Amino acid sequence: xxxxxxxxxxxxxxxxxxxxxxxxxxxxxxxxxxxxxxxxxxxxxxxxxxxxxxxxxxxxxxxxxxxxxxxxxxxxxxxxxxxxxxxxxxxxxxxxxxxxxxxxxxxxxxxxxxxxxxxxxxxxxxxxxxxxxxxxxxxxxxxxxxxxxxxxxxxxxxxxxxxxxxxxxxxxxxxxxxxxxxxxxxxxxxxxxxxxxxxxxxxxxxxxxxxxxxxxxxxxxx
Amino acid sequence: xxxxxxxxxxxxxxxxxxxxxxxxxxxxxxxxxxxxxxxxxxxxxxxxxxxxxxxxxxxxxxxxxxxxxxxxxxxxxxxxxxxxxxxxxxxxxxxxxxxxxxxxxxxxxxxxxxxxxxxxxxxxxxxxxxxxxxxxxxxxxxxxxxxxxxxxxxxxxxxxxxxxxxxxxxxxxxxxxxxxxxxxxxxxxxxxxxxxxxxxxxxxxxxxxxxxxxxxxxxxxxxxxxxxxxxxxxxxxxxxxxxxxxxxxxxxxxxxxxxxxxxxxxxxxxxxxxxxxxxxxxxxxxxxxxxxxxxxxxxxxxxxxxxxxxxxxxxxxxxxxxxxxxxxxxxxxxxxxx
Numbered sequence: 001x002x003x004x005x006x007x008x009x010x011x012x013x014x015x016x017x018x019x020x021x022x023x024x025x026x027x028x029x030x031x032x033x034x035x036x037x038x039x040x041x042x043x044x045x046x047x048x049x050x051x052x053x054x055x056x057x058x059x060x061x062x063x064x065x066x067x068x069x070x071x072x073x074x075x076x077x078x079x080x081x082x083x084x085x086x087x088x089x090x091x092x093x094x095x096x097x098x099x100x101x102x103x104x105x106x107x108x109x110x111x112x113x114x115x116x117x118x119x120x121x122x123x124x125x126x127x128x129x130x131x132x133x134x135x136x137x138x139x140x141x142x143x144x145x146x147x148x149x150x151x152x153x154x155x156x157x158x159x160x161x162x163x164x165x166x167x168x169x170x171x172x173x174x175x176x177x178x179x180x181x182x183x184x185x186x187x188x189x190x191x192x193x194x195x196x197x198x199x200x201x202x203x204x205x206x207x208x209x210x211x212x213x214x215x216x217x218x219x220x221x222x
Numbered sequence: 223x224x225x226x227x228x229x230x231x232x233x234x235x236x237x238x239x240x241x242x243x244x245x246x247x248x249x250x251x252x253x254x255x256x257x258x259x260x261x262x263x264x265x266x267x268x269x270x271x272x273x274x275x276x277x278x279x280x281x282x283x284x285x286x287x288x289x290x291x292x293x294x295x296x297x298x299x300x301x302x303x304x305x306x307x308x309x310x311x312x313x314x315x316x317x318x319x320x321x322x323x324x325x326x327x328x329x330x331x332x333x334x335x336x337x338x339x340x341x342x343x344x345x346x347x348x349x350x351x352x353x354x355x356x357x358x359x360x361x362x363x364x365x366x367x368x369x370x371x372x373x374x375x376x377x378x379x380x381x382x383x384x385x386x387x388x389x390x391x392x393x394x395x396x397x398x399x400x401x402x403x404x405x406x407x408x409x410x411x412x413x414x415x416x417x418x419x420x421x422x423x424x425x426x427x428x429x430x431x432x433x434x435x436x437x438x439x440x441x442x443x444x445x446x447x448x449x450x451x452x453x454x455x456x457x458x459x460x461x462x463x464x465x466x467x468x469x470x471x472x473x474x475x476x477x478x479x480x481x482x483x484x485x486x487x488x489x490x491x492x493x494x495x496x497x498x499x500x501x502x503x504x505x506x507x508x509x510x511x512x513x514x515x516x517x518x519x520x521x522x523x524x525x526x527x528x529x530x531x532x533x534x535x536x537x538x539x540x541x542x543x544x545x546x547x548x549x550x551x552x553x554x555x556x557x558x559x560x
Contacts, residue, residue, distance in 0.1 A: 074365065074368050075368065075376070076368045076369075076370055076375070076376045077368065077369070077370060078369070078370040078371055079333075080331070080332075080333040080335075080336035080337075080369060081333040083365050083368050083369065084331070084332065084333060084365075087365060126436075128436060129436050129437055132433065132434075132435065132436055132437070133437075135432075136360070136432075151329070151330050151331055151363060152329055152330065154360045154361050155360045155361075155362075155395045155396075156360065156395075157360065157394060157395050157396075157397075157423060157435065157438070158395065158396050158397075158398075159437055160397040160398070160402075160437055160438065160440075160441045161437060161440075161441070163396070163397070163398045163399070164398075164399050168398070168399065168400065171400075174396060187364050190363065190364075190365065
């Protein structure tokens with residue numbers, strides 16, 4: 001009797017252990033699945049590529065700094081006219097100093113690596129995250145280098161995991177996405193520095209069927 | 223105070239006999255559709271903290287009082303009507319400042335737009351000395367950071383202190399590693415019992431058009447939780463929604479101060495209260511250990527109200543300080559310094 005009870009205890013313990021192992025394996029598999037689904041923030045560019053890219057960005061900023069000596073950047077004020085006026089004059093001064101920039105000249109030979117990073121990041125997303133991303137991207141043709149970043153164009157959230165994989169930029173320059181293009185934008189002058197077309201994969205048919213966020217905006221703006 | 227989980231349709235259905243069940247279900251459905259502000263739906267919270275009260279703002283001396291508006295800057299009639307209601311609310315509940323949750327200026331941002339979409343609608347409040355603190359939305363040019371009445375200090379993300387609370391405005395359009403590092407550092411350094419974040423894109427949402435910002439949630443939420451952020455205000459969705467606390471953080475969406483996406487809420491398991499039938503804004507009061515809130519529709523109806531207690535850890539710290547003879551801390555009721 002005692003032996004029988006002991007045997008029953010042992011087999012119950014074994015069953016509990018097996019259950020725990022099964023749950024553990026399930027949890028591990030779930031975690032692994034989640035980890036696989038996370039966009040990976042590994043550097044998009046090799047060290048040499050990143051260094052060369054950042055040097056080109058710095059060359060642009062040096063040009064901008066020279067322009068700023070003639071037309072100072074806007075500062076904090078309660079006068080919106082002053083902000084807009086200074087921004088526009090600075091933009092003009094930069095354009096005068098850099099009259100015909102070539103598309104892709106700042107992205108340079110790292111262009112392929114930027115495109116690969118975009119595709120990789122997109123591919124690593126869950127379907128929900130793909131949808132989330134696609135539905136907020138404005139679909140119009142991107143502005144050209146030296147163009148204004150249009151005031152009516154919404155700023156799609158730049159995916160933080162993609163941002164983490166790209167070379168860091170100084171505070172006054174940022175990455176932007178318009179349609180499938182990756183832009184470099186001068187924040188202070190609201191000027192497009194460079195454009196990289198086809199940096200993102202083509203939208204899924206579902207995303208292409210959705211209304212453009214830009215249209216939603218113009219319909220609602222009075 | 224009534225526990226949110228103990229009232230409403232579910233309770234009505236439970237208390238009836240089997241024969242009366244169809245009738246009870248019909249009654250429950252009818253109750254669910256009624257616009258009752260304080261007793262609708264069970265809170266599927268991960269903590270039973272949030273009790274609902276009928277009218278909530280107590281005007282305690284020294285409390286931190288503010289309003290919250292999101293997606294306001296259309297310059298359209300609805301924005302002006304909500305602004306009028308906000309000014310009216312200020313007369314009964316004199317708030318000191320307003321949080322702007324982004325999309326502060328839709329469309330063009332010419333000087334005349336700043337006037338039509340901000341200065342004119344809120345003129346009565348600005349004249350009373352009410353200050354506005356803005357976060358950037360996806361329709362906002364970054365140059366808004368330079369506009370002094372938005373109190374951004376020339377930065378895309380910033381923080382400020384009011385009484386026993388510290389407010390962190392994030393730029394959710396562009397959460398780069400630099401911003402994440404800043405947030406981690408500044409939250410760690412903040413010793414106020416109330417840490418409140420506000421930004422444009424909601425981490426949780428039941429909106430059909432946008433829905434939650436999943437990737438932002440993945441990068442931001444661990445930081446918010448790690449550093450004891452208690453409340454998050456977001457906009458982007460053009461309605462009001464209160465989400466059940468997630469990992470101890472209370473999430474509000476208040477993005478209908480100028481735009482409305484009627485019927486957009488697909489009420490989910492995390493929705494405690496949703497309101498998408500009219501424009502709205504929020505009124506908030508931090509009074510020591512309690513944060514009281516109201517969501518107010520353009521019509522003036524209170525569509526939600528409640529109170530959130532300070533985090534248990536903060537309360538224990540305060541009690542320990544009191545026990546060691548540290549005197550009245552900043553978090554004590556009535557002791558909040560401006």
